Amino acid sequence: MERLNQIIAAHAGREGPLLPILHDVQAEYGHVSEEAVRAIALALNLSRAEVHGVVSFYHDFHAEPEAKPVLKLCRAEACQARGVEALAAGLAENHRVKIETVYCLGLCSVGPNAMVGSKVHARLDAAKLGALVEALA
Amino acid sequence: MTPNNAIGVRISDDALALACGADEVAAAFVAAGCTVERVSSWGMHWLEPLVEIDGEGFGPLEPSDVAAVLAGASAKAIGRIEDHPFIAKQQRFTFARAGKTQALSLDDYAAHGGWHGLAKARELGPEATIAQVTESGLRGRGGAGFPAGIKWTTVAKAAGTQKYIVCNADEGDSATFADRMVMEGDPFMLIEGMAIAALAVGAHRGYVYIRSEYPHAIAKMEAAVRACAQLVAPFELEVRVGAGAYVCGEETSLLNSLEGKRGEVRAKPPLPALEGLFGKPTVVNNVLTLAAVPWIMANGAAAYAQVGYGRSKGTMPIQLAGNIKHGGLFEVGFGVTLGELVMTVGGGTASGRPVRAVQVGGPLGAYHTPAEFHLPFDYETFAANDGLIGHAGLTVFDDTVDMSAQARFAMEFCAVESCGKCTPCRIGSTRGVELIDRIRAKGGRQPDRVEALPQMHNARKVERSLADEITLLEDLCETMKFGSLCALGGFTPYPVLSALRNFPEDFGADAAKEAAE
Structure with missing residues (x-):
């Protein structure tokens, strides 16, 4: 959770920070969890639905971790x-x-x-x- | 005999060379005691990994070939690279430095004509700079072919102090790799082009939106942006990474993505030039458009406009791909014929079989036959022949290709990559896949249970024949072409209809004719 907050804080000041945050979260955890969606939505003043909508739109972001290489x-x-x-x-x-x-x-x-x-x-x-x-x- | 450590070996570190094993070949030269310099790619892809020693080329090399090369007895010697017909026939404006410089060396860039364009623009000022770009006749290289000078003028005249330069580097079309080669081989040129655009329209921030499938291009662009930050100041530039959505190559969808939204297409108007990124006036140009600008500024608009054909001025970096013997990057003035590109320059198919189809312009471009090889490469000529040149990628297919399968793939691709905003693209593409499946199965179709209901007054009550299904497919394509919001749904009919018209035998035309008789 601390790492997640660090990622969010690192990008929070940028213009359009959502995609850079999601990229880092995906790289760090292998997926974008429900917990991460909540934290990101709260930090960026977005609804969870908006963040979920972005996560599900792009092929690179996954809600579930991929176990196999x-x-x-x-x-x-x-x-x-x-x-x-x-x-x-x-x-x-x-x-x-x-x-x-x-x-x-x-x-x-x-x-x-x-x-x-x-x-x-x-x-x-x-x-x-x-x-x-x-x-x- | 010269000791090996005095031998300077140049090998590309472009992603394509790496994929072909350039690192292993470079390591073998280092192990043999040579000095290895990693440079950009010449663009002769069938020869990669291509090695250059004192101007002489050797390729495609494997580590086991190193000893023979150093002994001067390699069967893979191709002579002087610059004299090779593939290079000698080109007019390289944008790719003038390709193969000659290290991508991230500021010294190399400056020594080979870099920054002259930006210096000229600073000397001339915004208005004269835009005038140069307008006079050069430069058109958007992403596919739409919109005059760059007019777009820049619109942004320059737009109200507001906050403006943006956005570089569309979401090169998702199959058969295209010129953007990638610019970013991996000559990133400072692209940055210089963006800095000139910024100066011309009065913008202070810019973004390069690169697709995530290009990790090497992302790394090089990020390093290049850091290295030359002082040189382009006060212009500030940032690299942003896409997330695997093809549709984000469409400019309004790209802007949404940059803003951190779903990459859905926006309706136009408002034009991005007036209300673009974060609602501010924005120049959105393709990599090749912006990369052409430094040359134009340094050498003058007239020199650029002198080359070309009709309203298509200057040169186009054409990408020869697919089943082609000599694939790679071929930059030349507009007007070269399709046949010259495929047969003379490209050498026909790699498989040695006859060419059956050439798709021009990526997944949304039409399939052409060898009967159209006389067509000159030019925006208007291809448009008049139910095609497009798009980002100038050519995919060559030999005679084993099943064109109904390619038409099906075009629809399937559209269904997978549709952003979902407009109905013709989102649903039409799925219905298109089903329809082509039925055509491929050579079957007609009986009315289904819903269509047979008495209250379905407008539904067809009798069987559809194969010919009816083909008419329905043409009808669906018309709907997608004129009803879609952007080029994804709007241009998917190009490959489908061109396959249908040029290769009717693959769609059971004979069977349909027999049935009709």
Whole structure:
């Protein structure tokens, strides 16, 4: 709770502080809890509904923590043109890793691409993607 | 023989190079005793990781290739990089420094023509600066193509002392990466462009709104903003990070997001130029628009306007992506034909199969066929041919593509990313997915239980044929095109209708014709 208040205090003076606060809370706790929503709403003089509305709007913020490690696989057009759909279909089921769809990592000339944390991987084939998933599991 | 430590090796530290293994290659050169400098990317992506030694290029390298390169016996040598046809054919204004400088080196930036534009703007003053931008013919590079000078004039003349410069760096379109390359390769250029805009319209604060999928660009921009704060003062600049919503690339939705709200689109008017961020007059420009400004100021509007085609002045950093042999960044004056870009520069498909479709302008752009390869790259020409150039990303597909699947994806993407504010986009896209699914299943549709009720006077009581379903899809697209608040719902019909018109065989056109006969 103390850390939460520190995060809020660090951004409170900025213009439009809600997104920077939510980013930090998400990074710190892995999700934006009901408790955090209450505290943020109180500090920014917003209703809980308003804060909840923002949390639920953006793909990056989660109300519940994600237990499994996440691999973000780009499945936008440029990666489709380079065969990501076949790659995704052939991916062996793995219950210990969450494969999340992302639309575009901006590496559209060297797809299929994936991102783990902030590390990006290009020119994936079945073997490389399989190895990435295995390394996470 | 030269000792290795005297050999200067240049390798990009752009996200794309890193994704292709540039760090591992750099480490191998360091281990061999070389001095490694991490620079911006040349934009020849099929050659990444590309290594430059005394102007000579080698790529795509793996750590195991290092010994051969140092021995002068590498099969991956491509000759002098600057003489490579992919580079030699370009007119690089915005990307003049690409591959040549370290992204975060103020010395490099200053030594390669940096800050001349801002100095010129300070010398000329606000009015003459706006006049230069207007005369250059620079248009919004985000896709709308609105003249930058007119937007700036509106903001400059707007009442109030508090004004903002907002840079739209929410580059969510598939096939586009030029914004990312500017931010990761030449961040000071973008900052200089924003500082010039601020001076021109009388703003003191600016924001760069970068999508969260670009962690490397965010880190570099934040470092660059800190490093040059004194040079652009009194203008204050801050980096803000998006949160995974594609629609926030739409300017009014981006402003809401910056304000800390849901990224829902606003109705226009009021224009952001008059009531933008926090209700204040705001310039919202794309990264490439602002990044073009320092060159225009330093070299003069006439030099910029001299290049181009029709009303599309200057150069466009075109992004060659998807199934293309030579993918990367190709900056050239407007007017180059689509066929030159795909076949001559891009070398056709990476798979070696024939090109079947090229989507121009990202997920909201039309699918073109090789029959349209004669079209010159220009805002008006593409608009007249039921397409758009958007942010100038080209996605090439070979003949294995199923165009009805691509049309379905366009609708699905719209359904996933819709902000939900207007009905045609929010609901139309979902109905579009269902409709295309039925078309793909080649089935018509019987009236459902609700439609069959006697009180449903207007509902159709007889079976819909496949041809009826296609007419319904066209109808739905018209509704979305003219009824949506922003380009997401409004432009989703472009890929859908172009796929339908240019590739009717993928939508069971033969079956529909047979059934009709």
